[in-house]
Amino acid sequence: MIELIGGWLAAVMIVWIYSFVYKDNVLYRLAEHLFVGTAAGYSIALSLDSLNRTAFGQMVKGVEYWHLIIPILLGLTFFFKYSKKYYWVARYGVGVNVAVGAALALRAAPMANIIKQINAAVLPLWVAGDPLKTFNNWLMILITLGGLTYFIFTFFPKTEGKAGPVRIAYKALVTIGIYGMMVGFGYLFANTIMTRVGFLIGIILQYLQPRFDATLVAMILAIIAIAFAVLKKK
Amino acid sequence: MDIAKYKTWIALALFVLLLIVVSVGYYQSLGIINPKAGNVSFVLLLVLLFAGYYFIGKARGGKPIPVRKIAAFDAIEEGIARAVEMGKTVHFTLGYGPISTVNAPQYLAGLGVLGHVARLCAKYGAQLVSTLGVPELIAAEEEIIRDAYYSGGKPELYNVTYNVRYLTDQQFAYASAVQATIQRENAGANIVVGPFWAESLIFMEAGAAIEAFQVAGTARETQIPFFVLAADYAFIGEEIFAAGAMASGDVETLASIRGQDIGKLLSWILIVVGLILLPMGVKLAEYLVK
Numbered sequence: 242m243i244e245l246i247g248g249w250l251a252a253v254m255i256v257w258i259y260s261f262v263y264k265d266n267v268l269y270r271l272a273e274h275l276f277v278g279t280a281a282g283y284s285i286a287l288s289l290d291s292l293n294r295t296a297f298g299q300m301v302k303g304v305e306y307w308h309l310i311i312p313i314l315l316g317l318t319f320f321f322k323y324s325k326k327y328y329w330v331a332r333y334g335v336g337v338n339v340a341v342g343a344a345l346a347l348r349a350a351p352m353a354n355i356i357k358q359i360n361a362a363v364l365p366l367w368v369a370g371d372p373l374k375t376f377n378n379w380l381m382i383l384i385t386l387g388g389l390t391y392f393i394f395t396f397f398p399k400t401e402g403k404a405g406p407v408r409i410a411y412k413a414l415v416t417i418g419i420y421g422m423m424v425g426f427g428y429l430f431a432n433t434i435m436t437r438v439g440f441l442i443g444i445i446l447q448y449l450q451p452r453f454d455a456t457l458v459a460m461i462l463a464i465i466a467i468a469f470a471v472l473k474k475k
Numbered sequence: 476m477d478i479a480k481y482k483t484w485i486a487l488a489l490f491v492l493l494l495i496v497v498s499v500g501y502y503q504s505l506g507i508i509n510p511k512a513g514n515v516s517f518v519l520l521l522v523l524l525f526a527g528y529y530f531i532g533k534a535r536g537g538k539p540i541p542v543r544k545i546a547a548f549d550a551i552e553e554g555i556a557r558a559v560e561m562g563k564t565v566h567f568t569l570g571y572g573p574i575s576t577v578n579a580p581q582y583l584a585g586l587g588v589l590g591h592v593a594r595l596c597a598k599y600g601a602q603l604v605s606t607l608g609v610p611e612l613i614a615a616e617e618e619i620i621r622d623a624y625y626s627g628g629k630p631e632l633y634n635v636t637y638n639v640r641y642l643t644d645q646q647f648a649y650a651s652a653v654q655a656t657i658q659r660e661n662a663g664a665n666i667v668v669g670p671f672w673a674e675s676l677i678f679m680e681a682g683a684a685i686e687a688f689q690v691a692g693t694a695r696e697t698q699i700p701f702f703v704l705a706a707d708y709a710f711i712g713e714e715i716f717a718a719g720a721m722a723s724g725d726v727e728t729l730a731s732i733r734g735q736d737i738g739k740l741l742s743w744i745l746i747v748v749g750l751i752l753l754p755m756g757v758k759l760a761e762y763l764v765k
Contacts, residue, residue, distance in 0.1 A: 396733075
């Protein structure tokens with residue numbers, strides 16, 4: 242029974258959320274607020290559970306886990322934001338969190354951004370008997386070098402005066418980089434849209450196909466949502 | 476007792492505590508140091524750190540750092556001025572989720588751009604609505620916007636519950652609330668900078684539906700296409716870091732961008748060297764991954 246109610250509730254929410262495509266309306270607001278409220282409650286439950294499992298639950302096991310008090314104290318510093326006098330203490334907790342994130346990003350940077358890039362871009366410039374492969378390799382190398390040049394922000398040729406060979410080469414590389422990126426973005430865009438359409442078809446198949454009465458109820462709900470919006474507009 | 480006097484000591488104590496945690500972790504074999512990490516990778520990391528440190532030192536000495544023009548950055552002012560002319564609000568969002576992840580630099584870049592947006596809003600007298608799903612950054616956003624309005628001589632425009640709206644850290648709940656906020660507040664300018672996932676197109680659609688002027692950027696490559704396609708101006712990938720540094724006006728942050736550029740120049744040079752060595756039978760790429 243609960244599963245049945247859950248299924249209907251999910252179907253109703255989907256239709257109400259989709260009604261935003263037409264216009265913001267009271268049913269969308271209801272679904273949105275339910276969604277945000279539920280998500281907030283879920284986050285609190287997850288956080289408390291995580292705190293219990295990874296900190297307090299470990300600390301009671303023995304003295305070797307007592308160092309976990311440090312992140313707990315850092316977390317508690319966040320509450321200083323409510324003090325007008327000592328609000329600056331909250332910055333230390335945020336600072337450590339940001340530093341951990343930045344360090345994680347930095348740790349992987351040389352391998353992901355430099356070595357793997359070089360690994361992928363150092364290709365033979367001439368492949369005997371395979372002109373297509375040779376062309377492909379040249380394309381890969383030029384687009385990689387062009388893209389890298391585009392993302393160099395603080396070293397660039399002077400923009401005033403007559404264009405010399407360095408500026409011409411710089412502009413040519415940047416142009417190749419931009420066009421290469423745009424082709425890549427086009428591919429990524431199409432790929433993602435295909436996935437999204439797949440989701441939509443999945444939802445339609447799940448809720449509309451098997452039973453006629455379910456389709457009918459979904460349509461009625463959509464009409465109610467649109468009617469609300471139209472009436473409010475008037 | 477004025478705790479503010481002991482800020483340096485508190486910072487030092489926290490640093491020592493962190494060192495203790497790392498040491499305990501190391502001696503308990505918690506895998507803090509990865510034995511599989513390559514030596515070349517470590518050397519490159521040191522080079523990048525040194526480059527950053529060197530240029531920060533130079534910048535402190537007063538040496539200016541030129542940054543190339545970024546169209547999307549200049550467009551922010553145009554968007555805010557347009558919103559004011561139309562009597563509409565300015566909306567900004569920087570994403571959702573926990574900050575202590577590899578996306579932290581993107582959140583920071585977003586905060587830098589928020590500072591710039593808030594200062595411009597104060598300059599033109601625009602109402603700014605900033606939505607976010609990063610609980611750790613609520614205090615930072617409040618401070619940034621308050622400082623901007625107060626220093627811009629428009630304290631009457633600052634209302635913490637109106638200007639800063641924490642929604643939730645769950646992806647689609649955050650997305651549904653942000654798209655509704657963009658439309659309900661009738662945003663004239665919609666500025667979206669930070670790490671984004673599947674919600675990026677939702678924000679762009681919401682802005683486009685009310686004909687908002689949109690400037691968007693992310694360094695997450697799978698989402699850049701949506702911003703490039705749907706926004707009026709887009710920051711492509713690492714442009715958000717440069718924009719964040721430019722927006723902050725902080726010479727040390729700009730210097731760190733130059734440090735990153737050294738990494739890119741190094742890649743450029745190593746690719747060319749690798750291409751030269753390849754016909755001689757030397758595979759530089761294989762050597763580097765060792």
